[in-house]
Amino acid sequence: MSDFVHGDQADLHHAHDVKHPHGHDLESGSDKEFKGHQAASHDVETGSQDVIVARELQQKKGVLRTLRRGEEWLDEKMGIETQGIDRIHEEDKKPPSILNVFLLWWSMTCHVGTVPLGMLGPEFGLSLNQSIAAVVVGTILGALCTSFTGTLGPKLGLRQIASSRYSFGFYGAKLCSVLNVVIGGGFAVVNVVVVGQILAAVSNYSMPLAVGCVIIAVISYVISIFGFALIHTFEKYSWIMTFILLIILMGEVGNKVDASLPAEGTSLEVAGSFLSFMAICFSSSSGWCSMAADYYCNYPATTKSWKIFFLTLFGISIPTIFTTAIGSCLGNAAITNGAANPILSEAYEDHGLGGLLRESYHPMGFSKFCLVLLVFSVLGNNIAINYSSGLSLQLLGHYFHAIPRFIWSFLNALVIAVLAIAGREHLSLIVSNFVSLLGYWTISFTFILLVEDKWFRRNEGYDLNVWDVPGKLPWGVAAVVALLAGYLGGGVPGMSQTWYVGPIALKFGPYGGDVGIFLSGAITLLVYPPARWYERKVTHR
DSSP states (O other): OOSEEBTTBOOGGGGGGOBOTTSOBGGGSOHHHHHHHHHHHHHHHHTOHHHHHHHHHHHHOHHHHHHHHHHHHHHHHHOOOOOTTSOOOGGGOOOOOTTHHHHHHHHHHSSGGGHHHHHHHHHTTOOHHHHHHHHHHHHHHHHHHHHHHHTHHHHHOOOHHHHTHHHHHHHHHHHHHHHHHHHHHHHHHHHHHHHHHHHHHHTTTOSOHHHHHHHHHHHHHHHHTTOHHHHHHHHHHTHHHHHHHHHHHHHHHGGGOOTTOOOOSOHHHHHHHHHHHHHHHHHHHHGGGGTGGGGTTTSOTTSOHHHHHHHHHHHHHHHHHHHHHHHHHHHIIIIITTTTOHHHHHHHHHHHHHHHHHHHSOSHHHHHHHHHHHHGGGHHHHHHHHHHHHHHHHTTOHHHHHSOHHHHHHHHHHHHHHHHHHTTTOHHHHIIIIIHHHHHHHHHHHHHHHHIIIIITTTTOEEGGGTTOTTTSOOOHHHHHHHHHHIIIIIHHHOBOSSOBOTTGGGGOTTOOOOHHHHHHHHHHHHHHHHHHHHHHHHOO
16 A cells, blocks of 8 residues: 555555655556555655654653653553554554444443533523434534544544644644643543542442542543553443443433423523534534544555444444433433422432432432443543543654653543542533533534545645655644634634623523534635645645
8 A cells, every 4th residue: 555645545446546756656567566665665654753753762861761661561561552643554554343433432422421411401491302403413513523534544544633734734733632632631521520420429429529530530541551452342342331221211210301391581592502502512522523533543544434434423423312312301300390300300409410310210229330330431431532632642742752652641631630620519511611612623623624635635645654744744824724713713703601602692692602613614614725725835735
């Protein structure tokens, strides 16, 4: 397989269309010459700039050398992954079953940490039907973003943020790295707080929330350091238990849900609440767009893009809609219909989601058993976040790359635990404010990569030998400007948060309606194509 990918045509059957960076056709030579090119490309990549500098730093610096030896020891004794951000060559790829593209998302999204997102619909005053409609539409639209970005993984053999260097440039991609860590951290904080509430409920509220937060943060970190292979295996099966427990939950509280109850507020206010809730659901599934390729880069470049796209789309949409809709049903029973279900209402008011789940399952002995099992449901999500965040931090620079991923994952898990402990009493506020903010950047990120791949690189493809060479990658000015323009020109005036409601969002009443995502996407699509065209004209990159 050539190290120069021609747009979507990463299939070996189309090798005659793929051009060498120096201009001659790979198909023109003999098989021997083709294999020789492969070997040469591999040698170039093995000695690529980022890898060379990182290895030199590990050899010269005493602390870095010690960390590297520690990583090698852990790999020898425990089999942790040491791959890091380096590009994975075709001959080195170890792909899991293609079915894992579908199943791994079930464990990442079908967990108890997704439930509080659905409860925001009733909290915003929406009826059950309106809440579920927003869940379905928002989730599918967001999943479309992740489904596309994931297709770059097999084609390039790069992690998601590394692949964004072909749009954002070497330095602009660092901004994406930081935003990716922030996104993952936000979702992980929600999960850890939920677990803290659940463990407190199991202990009859004698265990502090902070203890539960620490427990799940530690377990998530330990599993995440083993890397790609174990993550794919773990995610393939861990969702099954949660799926069964959530079905039991609905069976036990279904008779307390009243779908006939109307929404609260005027028509304009309801429209605003619907848009805001839909934005949160969009962000919930689009938040993975900056990580998806991390789990696909071991698949062969011959893997059809449409398979990756649709397996991802259904793999995210189905379990996310299922779990978030259950959250909306719980919210309907405990909030909208709280007068008819005072026990559920009081439990939620006094002890949050953990208390609500404790009273929803019955009898009490069985309830506590289910809650203990639900604690482990968030592992699939937090493991993936720790893994991807460690990789993103390595992409911040040569010194960051020289530090092993297991160190970055540890620091990430530590910060998540601290933030979760600090915000453990404000779960609903964290979810409603933080998660919706993600959509403004994820939609711009997706559109930039989409335009770059389908338009600017439709014919010339990607020179994979320069993925870490700043002087040969795009400047990234066009991408950064388009991203900032989308956020400042669309996200800020269109956002509806507790602490700020933009002037456009205010058109939907005093509480606003979040239309920042749509505005961000539209402005990004307007700014990036001409800006990138001009950048290419000036720089020829």
